Amino acid sequence: MDLTELLEIGEKERQAERSIRIRVCVAAGCLSANAQAVKQSLETAVAEAGLSDSVQVAGVGCMGLCSGGPLVAVDPENILYEKVTTADAPSIVAALQSGAPATARQADFNHPFFTKQVPIVLENSGKIDPERIEDYIAANGYQPLYHALREMKPGDVVDTITKSGLRGRGGAGYPTGLKWGLVAKVKSERKFIVCNADEGDPGAFMDRSVLESDPHRVLEGMAIAAYAVGATQGFVYVRGEYPLAISRLQTAIRQARKLGLLGSQIFESPFDFRIDLRIGAGAFVCGEETALMGSIEGKRGTPRPRPPYPAEHGLWGFPTLINNVETFANVPAIIRNGADWFAKIGTEKSKGTKVFALAGKIQNTGLIEVPMGTTLRTIIEEMGGGVPDGGVVKAVQTGGPSGGCIPAQALDTPVDYESLAGLGSIMGSGGMIVMDQQNNMVDVAHFFMEFCMDESCGKCVPCRAGTAQIHHLLSKVREGRAVAQDLDTLDRLCTMVKQTSLCGLGQSAPNPVLSTLRYFRPEYEAFLSKPEGAAEAASDDRVPAPPAR
Amino acid sequence: MLSVSRWDGPTQGVIMASATATAKTQGNGRIPTKGLAADNRQKMLAAAMKRHQYQADALIEVLHTAQELYGYLDPELLVYIAQGLKLPPSRVYGVATFYHFFSLKPKGRHTCVVCMGTACYVKGAATLVKTVEDYAKVRSGETRSDGSMSLIQARCIGACGIAPAVVLDGVVVGNQTPDSVVTHVKGWIENGSDRTA
Numbered sequence: 001m002d003l004t005e006l007l008e009i010g011e012k013e014r015q016a017e018r019s020i021r022i023r024v025c026v027a028a029g030c031l032s033a034n035a036q037a038v039k040q041s042l043e044t045a046v047a048e049a050g051l052s053d054s055v056q057v058a059g060v061g062c063m064g065l066c067s068g069g070p071l072v073a074v075d076p077e078n079i080l081y082e083k084v085t086t087a088d089a090p091s092i093v094a095a096l097q098s099g100a101p102a103t104a105r106q107a108d109f110n111h112p113f114f115t116k117q118v119p120i121v122l123e124n125s126g127k128i129d130p131e132r133i134e135d136y137i138a139a140n141g142y143q144p145l146y147h148a149l150r151e152m153k154p155g156d157v158v159d160t161i162t163k164s165g166l167r168g169r170g171g172a173g174y175p176t177g178l179k180w181g182l183v184a185k186v187k188s189e190r191k192f193i194v195c196n197a198d199e200g201d202p203g204a205f206m207d208r209s210v211l212e213s214d215p216h217r218v219l220e221g222m223a224i225a226a227y228a229v230g231a232t233q234g235f236v237y238v239r240g241e242y243p244l245a246i247s248r249l250q251t252a253i254r255q256a257r258k259l260g261l262l263g264s265q266i267f268e269s270p271f272d273f274r275i276d277l278r279i280g281a282g283a284f285v286c287g288e289e290t291a292l293m294g295s296i297e298g299k300r301g302t303p304r305p306r307p308p309y310p311a312e313h314g315l316w317g318f319p320t321l322i323n324n325v326e327t328f329a330n331v332p333a334i335i336r337n338g339a340d341w342f343a344k345i346g347t348e349k350s351k352g353t354k355v356f357a358l359a360g361k362i363q364n365t366g367l368i369e370v371p372m373g374t375t376l377r378t379i380i381e382e383m384g385g386g387v388p389d390g391g392v393v394k395a396v397q398t399g400g401p402s403g404g405c406i407p408a409q410a411l412d413t414p415v416d417y418e419s420l421a422g423l424g425s426i427m428g429s430g431g432m433i434v435m436d437q438q439n440n441m442v443d444v445a446h447f448f449m450e451f452c453m454d455e456s457c458g459k460c461v462p463c464r465a466g467t468a469q470i471h472h473l474l475s476k477v478r479e480g481r482a483v484a485q486d487l488d489t490l491d492r493l494c495t496m497v498k499q500t501s502l503c504g505l506g507q508s509a510p511n512p513v514l515s516t517l518r519y520f521r522p523e524y525e526a527f528l529s530k531p532e533g534a535a536e537a538a539s540d541d542r543v544p545a546p547p548a549r
Numbered sequence: 550m551l552s553v554s555r556w557d558g559p560t561q562g563v564i565m566a567s568a569t570a571t572a573k574t575q576g577n578g579r580i581p582t583k584g585l586a587a588d589n590r591q592k593m594l595a596a597a598m599k600r601h602q603y604q605a606d607a608l609i610e611v612l613h614t615a616q617e618l619y620g621y622l623d624p625e626l627l628v629y630i631a632q633g634l635k636l637p638p639s640r641v642y643g644v645a646t647f648y649h650f651f652s653l654k655p656k657g658r659h660t661c662v663v664c665m666g667t668a669c670y671v672k673g674a675a676t677l678v679k680t681v682e683d684y685a686k687v688r689s690g691e692t693r694s695d696g697s698m699s700l701i702q703a704r705c706i707g708a709c710g711i712a713p714a715v716v717l718d719g720v721v722v723g724n725q726t727p728d729s730v731v732t733h734v735k736g737w738i739e740n741g742s743d744r745t746a
């Protein structure tokens with residue numbers, strides 16, 4: 001494979017395109033709303049209308065507006081239909097010829113949900129067929145890889161990423177270029193690249209969507225990273241709960257290998273790179289990099305102390321670069337458009353865009369990609385359309401069990417790594433759950449602590465025992481058996497667990513409790529037992545042993 | 550090559566009770582089938598281990614295959630895998646019990662998985678679980694005594710856009726209410742119906 005052949009594939013694909021393209025979302029959200037049957041009925045309707053020569057029906061990745069699924073878009077008219085049923089198909093096809101309105105409801109492409117987005121990671125999402133590499137190549141895919149391999153030195157690639165200001169999208173926000181530089185510097189006969197697709201945060205589905213909608217983009221990002229740091233093998237560690245993402249990745253890897261875009265001497269350069277899949281088995285802690293590596297090695301996913309960092313001592317003891325799906329998905333765009341282009345987007349310290357998964361009590365649920373620094377109010381109220389049925393936003397939860405609840409009065413905060421940390425939450429991987437007045441914050445804290453208690457791997461005491469004790473105290477509060485002193489104990493215990501746990505899971509597990517204590521303390525106090533019952537409650541201060549695991 | 554005797558110790562706990570402790574790997578890399586019926590499933594499992602060149606790293610992949618084939622991982626199966634990959638059964642048991650995905654108990658004929666991710670939770674997933682528990686008289690994480698169905702809670706299936714979501718025999722359905730879930734479950738329990746969606 002050389003550049004001419006690559007361009008030819010893209011050109012051939014573009015020429016084969018018919019004048020009208022009907023795109024049907026076949027990502028997981030729409031699929032469970034019967035999108036596959038809608039696609040079939042559209043294909044039948046096109047054939048029956050004798051339009052097969054001019055109209056193509058294509059299955060594409062996520063279009064973002066999951067609450068409107070199944071979604072169908074028509075090019076070049078630029079029409080988006082939502083909640084399409086199989087019965088709507090003939091009228092959608094008839095509308096192509098007559099111009100008469102179809103029976104399906106049209107969504108408004110001029111809504112802020114669409115207009116305020118800046119798609120970089122999601123640029124192909126919902127446009128190309130994720131199961132056809134030719135479609136990705138026609139969208140200029142794999143050209144950045146060629147550019148990197150043939151026209152740049154590994155050091156230049158690292159410099160470009162550093163200059164772009166890209167930071168890890170897994171949540172912690174470590175500068176990506178710095179990480180690549182560390183791995184590149186270490187001398188070793190073998191190095192590995194790992195793509196962390198163990199999206200364990202409940203309420204987050206950005207990575208799943210990227211893998212289902214544009215898997216080649218992630219593979220290309222990994223290959224560029226491998227060239228930059230000198231690695232020859234990569235792993236994608238993907239959650240077992242995402243069967244569709246797994247199958248599309250398998251297809252993508254097979255296609256790339258067949259075209260010589262993965263494998264030996266890629267683009268006739270001395271660079272070899274292969275990618276293997278590793279399927280997770282349901283352990284939240286495996287999102288932590290050292291635990292994830294343990295799991296790839298076939299062991300229990302328990303973290304180990306750092307340093308040594310994976311950059312020096314990773315998989316099987318070799319230097320390993322671990323980045324999140326979204327981080328890798330940014331790489332081809334940065335190589336294509338340059339570091340300066342990327343650095344112009346976003347805020348001073350947080351560059352580029354971020355994909356968020358909007359869910360919970362919000363009108364427009366789905367995926368959005370906005371520049372860093374967009375305010376929460378813009379995202380929730382303008383783009384998300386606020387709480388349905390006239391409800392009021394009470395809090396926004398970001399970062400899953402590791403994040404916190406941001407109160408409604410802080411909605412004008414710009415979204416970037418530092419601002420969210422300042423509010424006691426984290427950027428996290430991008431889950432954003434809106435809560436309204438019906439959601440009790442003590443309940444929410446209890447829910448997350450139950451999650452962390454259950455997911456604690458049990459290796460270090462602060463996390464194993466601490467999360468159980470915090471959970472117990474929260475149960476006590478909820479059952480009305482707690483006294484004011486218990487809230488102070490809760491606060492101190494949370495701080496202790498945060499400061500002394502071994503890995504990110506324990507260090508961040510108290511965040512939902514601490515942030516709700518900080519902003520919604522009256523809700524905790526409302527549960528406290530009345531003074532006359534205080535003596536009785538206080539006598540029951542003995543905490544039971546953590547549950548057997 | 551590690552000798553089989555490495556795991557032939559007194560500390561192995563429950564697994565050893567049914568272990569074929571004296572079984573030895575045959576010289577040509579074939580795995581003894583003692584304790585596990587030599588059927589097609591066993592052949593496919595053996596092939597999966599061979600494909601991974603009997604490497605210890607492949608343990609999780611092999612456990613995935615085994616669970617796919619047998620539905621759950623019983624102790625004999627774990628011992629068989631331990632022999633194949635030349636690992637101590639304690640290690641295999643440790644890994645199998647660490648990850649939520651692996652089940653050491655048989656599942657019911659039907660499974661109802663209620664997603665308890667945050668988005669589903671704030672939209673009432675806990676009520677869904679409670680309703681099914683009360684209706685089907687089965688506790689979450691367990692199987693009905695007649696084996697007709699298992700009720701399972703998932704961490705998050707990533708279908709947050711259509712919360713609350715439930716997976717009925719592998720089919721994801723969104724925007725569920727207590728009534729809609731009970732309607733599905735009712736068919737399984739009362740009529741032995743196989744209809745899922």
